[in-house]
Amino acid sequence: MEPRRDPRGALVRPYAVTRGRTEPLQNIALEAVLSCTATQAAEARFAGHDKYRIASVCEGRAQSLAEIAAYTRMPLGVTRVLVADMVAEGLLTLHTAAPATGFAARMNLLGRVLSGLREL
Secondary structure: OOOOOOOOHHHOOHHHHOOOOOOOOOOOOOOOEEEEOHHHHHHHOOOOHHHHHHHHHHEOOOEEHHHHHHHHOOOHHHHHHHHHHHHHHOOOEEEOOOOOOOHHHHHHHHHHHHHHHHHO
């Protein structure tokens, strides 16, 4: 089965999708993990075609920013702007592995992960 093609083809330029913006609202790393619940996906239907495609990719399974760009076949810069918008709008959930605080907090997190692994 051949993947469904976007009827807009190459007619829509990337800057038109992001309304001319090239910088995201927040900096999201390529390896950042994002997910979408069924409720968020339902709300994304009304946010536009491209945002709904992103929500569909993330619904029920976490994806990195790079994976989202690959699965949707959108340029990474466009994906980064749209994903940042969706996180700000509550349409996607951004998961962070470590707190943005200092070394002690990161070591505490690693200790808890190690303890959890030992209990398995």
